[in-house]
Amino acid sequence: MTLQAVEIKPAKGKLGILLVGLGAVSTTFVAGVEAAKKKLRTPIGSLTQLGHIRLGKRTENRNPLIKEFVPLADLNDLVYGAWDLFPDSGYEAAVKAGVIPRDLLDQIKDDLSALKPMEAIYDESYCRKLKSTHFKKIASKWDQAQALIADIENFKKANNCDRMTMIWCASTEAFNSLGDVHSSIAKFEQGLKNNDTAISPSMIYAYAALICRVGYANGAPNLTTDCPALLDLSQEMGVPVSGKDFKTGQTLVKTIIAPGLASRYIGISGWFSTNILGNRDGEVLDAPENFKTKEESKLSVLESVLQPELYPDLYGNLYHKVRIEYYPPRGDNKEGWDNIDLVGWLGMPMQLKINFLCRDSILAAPLVLDLVLFMDLAHRAGLKGIQEWLSFYYKAPMVKEGLTPIHDLARQEIKLMNTLRYLKGEDQITHLGLDYYTN
Numbered sequence: 316m317t318l319q320a321v322e323i324k325p326a327k328g329k330l331g332i333l334l335v336g337l338g339a340v341s342t343t344f345v346a347g348v349e350a351a352k353k354k355l356r357t358p359i360g361s362l363t364q365l366g367h368i369r370l371g372k373r374t375e376n377r378n379p380l381i382k383e384f385v386p387l388a389d390l391n392d393l394v395y396g397a398w399d400l401f402p403d404s405g406y407e408a409a410v411k412a413g414v415i416p417r418d419l420l421d422q423i424k425d426d427l428s429a430l431k432p433m434e435a436i437y438d439e440s441y442c443r444k445l446k447s448t449h450f451k452k453i454a455s456k457w458d459q460a461q462a463l464i465a466d467i468e469n470f471k472k473a474n475n476c477d478r479m480t481m482i483w484c485a486s487t488e489a490f491n492s493l494g495d496v497h498s499s500i501a502k503f504e505q506g507l508k509n510n511d512t513a514i515s516p517s518m519i520y521a522y523a524a525l526i527c528r529v530g531y532a533n534g535a536p537n538l539t540t541d542c543p544a545l546l547d548l549s550q551e552m553g554v555p556v557s558g559k560d561f562k563t564g565q566t567l568v569k570t571i572i573a574p575g576l577a578s579r580y581i582g583i584s585g586w587f588s589t590n591i592l593g594n595r596d597g598e599v600l601d602a603p604e605n606f607k608t609k610e611e612s613k614l615s616v617l618e619s620v621l622q623p624e625l626y627p628d629l630y631g632n633l634y635h636k637v638r639i640e641y642y643p644p645r646g647d648n649k650e651g652w653d654n655i656d657l658v659g660w661l662g663m664p665m666q667l668k669i670n671f672l673c674r675d676s677i678l679a680a681p682l683v684l685d686l687v688l689f690m691d692l693a694h695r696a697g698l699k700g701i702q703e704w705l706s707f708y709y710k711a712p713m714v715k716e717g718l719t720p721i722h723d724l725a726r727q728e729i730k731l732m733n734t735l736r737y738l739k740g741e742d743q744i745t746h747l748g749l750d751y752y753t754n
């Protein structure tokens with residue numbers, strides 16, 4: 316059966332990448348892209364740059380590169396803009412973050428130095444650990460949104476962009492619950508005019524992006540577009556949104572290991588995860604109100620993978636604990652420990668220990684690249700609202716109300732690949748495979 320491909324506008328001209336936050340993740344992302352363009356480094360970790368996709372039957376041997384299968388923006392067409400609470404250029408911010416080795420940094424110094432952040436939207440109550448001077452001194456949230464809209468339009472003109480996409484790579488905001496002000500576009504806009512404290516800076520950036528018909532991806536666990544007002548706006552403006560919270564490090568490993576244990580019906584009585592992290596992200600997360608946002612995102616994963624309501628004998632009493640400790644000597648080099656208490660045949664206890672010595676921004680940067688390219692693809696393909704197929708990249712995937720998110724990395728990958736096949740009118744791959752034996 317031949318399926319109808321979705322009409323996708325070509326990826327012509329410049330794609331503006333609007334980075335909210337120019338810290339460790341953003342600068343490592345830009346550095347990696349520029350290093351790849353100069354052929355100084357391979358973009359390891361990026362599915363859009365290295366991945367192949369299987370098409371048709373296994374016997375057909377059709378495995379094109381993803382970037383040749385779907386029309387993605389070329390790395391040479393990316394231009395970057397950013398906002399930050401500090402005026403440091405991309406180069407200065409990268410030096411402070413201390414992630415990129417000096418020899419490479421020297422070779423891409425000009426590219427990073429050219430990236431000068433615009434003044435941020437700052438609300439101390441959402442990020443009390445950072446004291447900023449580089450923010451828009453505008454009291455009204457409505458006027459702040461208008462100033463961001465002007466920034467976006469000016470950036471587009473100055474850089475001759477054909478399209479743009481925005482991604483939140485700024486600090487995790489203090490915990491925020493949804494209220495009446497987030498329930499409709501009209502109430503949200505009135506809330507901006509009333510300076511409602513429940514509207515966080517990230518929501519103002521997202522609102523400005525959506526009004527400008529710019530897609531918005533959320534790399535942190537802040538609620539941001541995960542509220543009726545902004546979801547309605549994304550539908551109304553025909554713009555894709557995705558989130559939340561880049562899936563790197565410990566949660567990445569958790570969503571690889573837990574589904575495997577569950578598919579063997581091995582019980583789990585306890586999962587204790589702890590991390591030490593010494594970068595600015597770790598410093599911000601040292602504040603309990605900011606950690607609470609992160610904790611919610613990290614805790615939701617196991618419940619959805621293990622389904623204790625279906626398997627009370629295996630997971631009904633699971634004790635799950637997640638800690639992050641700020642420990643400056645390690646900088647961006649995170650160390651995570653997981654202790655997993657297992658229960659096997661005859662109820663016998665077993666243990667699994669994982670010690671992951673990772674580099675936070677090294678794991679996150681390729682996700683930023685894939686997300687901005689796929690968000691741009693989604694927009695050109697006419698996909699709007701929540702992009703659940705991008706769950707692959709997130710710890711707390713956004714889904715339509717009433718749906719349970721999928722956390723299992725392997726299933727998320729199948730969903731992503733099948734979405735690409737759908738866009739191009741290729742058969743879905745179900746892995747049934749009986750036809751190899753019956754014909």
Ligand SMILES: NC(=O)c1ccc[n+]([C@@H]2O[C@H](COP(=O)([O-])OP(=O)(O)OC[C@H]3O[C@@H](n4cnc5c(N)ncnc54)[C@H](O)[C@@H]3O)[C@@H](O)[C@H]2O)c1
Pocket residue numbers: 335336337338339340341398399400401412435436437438442445483484485486487488516517534535536560561562563564594595596674675676678679
């Ligand atoms: N690195 C990872 O593995 C990973 C994984 C998941 C999520 N994240 C999230 O990604 C985000 C970025 O991480 P990072 O390591 O680059 O942090 P970072 O502290 O190095 O950079 C964040 C930057 O955001 C800026 N910022 C804060 N509030 C802002 C605002 N309102 N407007 C503009 N800029 C603002 C800060 O000044 C800082 O420079 C964090 O929220 C983090 O929790 C990172």
